[in-house]
Amino acid sequence: MLPHMDAAYTLARYWTRNEQDAEDIVQDAYLRALRYFDGYRGESEASARAWLLTIVRNTAYTARKRGRADALTTEYDDTEHSLAAVDDRPDGPQQQRDAKETLGRALDRLATEFREVIVLRELQGLSYKEISEVTGVPVGTVMSRLSRARARLQEVLRDEGGV
Amino acid sequence: MTHPGYESQVDLLLDGELTPADARELEAHITGCAECTRLRDERLALRAAITAGVPTFQAPDTLRDRVRATLAAASAETVRTERAGAEARARPRPNRVSLGALWRPMALAASLVIVAVGSWNLALRQANHDRLAGEVLASHVRSLMPGHLTDVPSSDQHTVKPWFNGKLDYSPPVHDLAAKGYPLLGGRLDYVNGRPVAVLTYGRRQHLINVFLWPTTQGQSDAPNARDRQGYHLRHWTTPEYMYWVASDLNLAELQDFVRLLQQAD
Numbered sequence: 001m002l003p004h005m006d007a008a009y010t011l012a013r014y015w016t017r018n019e020q021d022a023e024d025i026v027q028d029a030y031l032r033a034l035r036y037f038d039g040y041r042g043e044s045e046a047s048a049r050a051w052l053l054t055i056v057r058n059t060a061y062t063a064r065k066r067g068r069a070d071a072l073t074t075e076y077d078d079t080e081h082s083l084a085a086v087d088d089r090p091d092g093p094q095q096q097r098d099a100k101e102t103l104g105r106a107l108d109r110l111a112t113e114f115r116e117v118i119v120l121r122e123l124q125g126l127s128y129k130e131i132s133e134v135t136g137v138p139v140g141t142v143m144s145r146l147s148r149a150r151a152r153l154q155e156v157l158r159d160e161g162g163v
Numbered sequence: 164m165t166h167p168g169y170e171s172q173v174d175l176l177l178d179g180e181l182t183p184a185d186a187r188e189l190e191a192h193i194t195g196c197a198e199c200t201r202l203r204d205e206r207l208a209l210r211a212a213i214t215a216g217v218p219t220f221q222a223p224d225t226l227r228d229r230v231r232a233t234l235a236a237a238s239a240e241t242v243r244t245e246r247a248g249a250e251a252r253a254r255p256r257p258n259r260v261s262l263g264a265l266w267r268p269m270a271l272a273a274s275l276v277i278v279a280v281g282s283w284n285l286a287l288r289q290a291n292h293d294r295l296a297g298e299v300l301a302s303h304v305r306s307l308m309p310g311h312l313t314d315v316p317s318s319d320q321h322t323v324k325p326w327f328n329g330k331l332d333y334s335p336p337v338h339d340l341a342a343k344g345y346p347l348l349g350g351r352l353d354y355v356n357g358r359p360v361a362v363l364t365y366g367r368r369q370h371l372i373n374v375f376l377w378p379t380t381q382g383q384s385d386a387p388n389a390r391d392r393q394g395y396h397l398r399h400w401t402t403p404e405y406m407y408w409v410a411s412d413l414n415l416a417e418l419q420d421f422v423r424l425l426q427q428a429d
Contacts, residue, residue: 003290004290005222005226005227005230006219006220006221006222007219007290008222009220009221009222009223009226010219010220013220023223023225023226023229026222026226026230027226027229027230027233030230030233030234031233031234031237034234034237035237049290049293102216103212103213103216103217104216104217104218107217118213121178122210122213122214122217123213123217123219124219124294125293125294125297125298127178127179127180128178128180143171143174143175144171146174146178147170147171147174150174150206150209153209153213154205154206154209157208157209157212
């Protein structure tokens with residue numbers, strides 16, 4: 001009986017883009033949550049969820065920084081420097097030739113800082129303020145990242161002939 | 164893009180981050196601006212595509228088991244080491260054996276119980292309610308935009324109810340409350356909670372009331388629940404057959420009156 005586990009797992013899945021890594025992240029995160037629980041001052045269930053997602057996100061972030069398991073992600077931490085919303089890590093040849101780029105894959109190809117705001121907003125329904133708390137960036141940055149990520153995903157939709 | 168300033172405003176609007184006053188002002192602008200209308204429609208299409216094409220995941224049972232085991236082990240460990248630590252600290256400063264040092268491990272153990280056993284169902288339902296409230300509110304705000312309110316504008320319940328035939332896998336009860344001062348304005352289809360749902364619109368002076376309803380899944384019944392977001396009131400209850408959500412900017416007393424009438428009519 002563990003609260004918010006699906007939300008935690010979903011965020012970890014999109015963060016790591018890998019099932020096994022996502023499970024490890026969630027396990028670590030719940031362990032941390034247990035340790036920090038007496039520092040938790042929130043009241044509502046919504047803020048409990050945001051609190052837990054913050055821990056999941058930080059756990060994933062730390063794991064990547066530490067370079068634990070190179071498989072965890074192939075991308076360099078470009079949070080500080082990237083100007084492009086798209087993570088231009090070259091795809092494998094068969095991946096490029098694979099069927100049309102789907103929205104899900106386009107999301108996977110976004111750089112992490114753009115991907116996470118989409119997941120938190122569109123899949124988990126967090127407010128800008130909550131997203132700002134989870135990701136540790138100002139609300140204004142949340143807004144601009146959301147906007148650029150959406151613009152990018154819309155391009156994909158358009159190419160699909162969807163819109 | 165001729166409206167760089169408006170682009171982020173449209174996002175704010177659709178994300179439910181504007182005050183009702185700002186939202187109305189922006190909606191008025193959008194109505195008269197082809198560029199912004201296009202932008203908004205694209206964003207709505209994107210949102211629909213994400214809902215349809217980007218999955219959320221369920222944590223596998225094996226993961227739940229793993230985490231539960233890890234937490235249980237860690238909790239036992241914490242209690243042991245903290246107790247040892249408390250005893251060690253207690254020796255050089257015997258007067259300072261703080262109650263806190265002894266309470267802490269117990270609080271931790273208790274928190275584990277909360278995390279591991281306690282309110283999972285409740286938490287899940289609450290999180291679900293938060294998400295639903297967000298969807299209902301977004302739909303309500305969207306419906307206030309010109310042209311989005313009703314698919315079948317009619318004050319006749321015998322026109323509105325059959326209109327849903329073939330569009331939904333259920334036939335929603337439609338009541339006319341005009342005699343009570345809440346005329347039926349029409350109905351529309353919307354998409355909430357991952358399914359198409361019926362929305363009935365009622366009026367009260369200049370105020371609009373959107374009633375969302377869809378069949379309950381088996382055995383699901385929620386305590387009635389109320390919340391206010393961005394100046395709108397949201398009310399939720401279940402009947403044995405239907406989940407109800409109501410959204411409006413009507414004053415609270417009248418909205419409660421309306422909800423009562425609707426519940427009696429059922």
